[in-house]
Amino acid sequence: MPVSLAPQVMEIARYLDGQDNMYRKLEPFEDEDSPDYDCAKEMEFRYLHCCAERLGWEKKQLQREVESLKAQLKSAKKQRLRAL
Incomplete structure (x- = not known):
């Protein structure tokens, strides 16, 4: 990974860690009108x-699947105990 992208990657990592608000917008690091603006970087x-955003969505989907599987396991355990 290019060192120049480290701040953006860290921002994305922090974004994913706090994925409670999935639709929070990440803002560009430079203004298009700035003389230092780098289109490729943007x-x-x-x-x-x-x-x-895609990883955040996939994380939410996996969390839902895990919760569903936990509920199914709990239900199966209850049914097994009733059968005994």
Whole structure:
């Protein structure tokens, strides 16, 4: 990973860690009107942002599946105890 992307990757990691608000927007690090604006960097950032959103969605889906499996396991244990 290029060192120049480290701040963006860390921001995405923090975003994923606090994924409670899935639709929170990540803001670009530079203003388009700035003389230091880097279009390639902005495009990479937007790509990473999309990846982060997708990973956040997948994380939520997996959490739902885990909760569903836990509920099924609990139900199966209750039925097994009743059968004994």
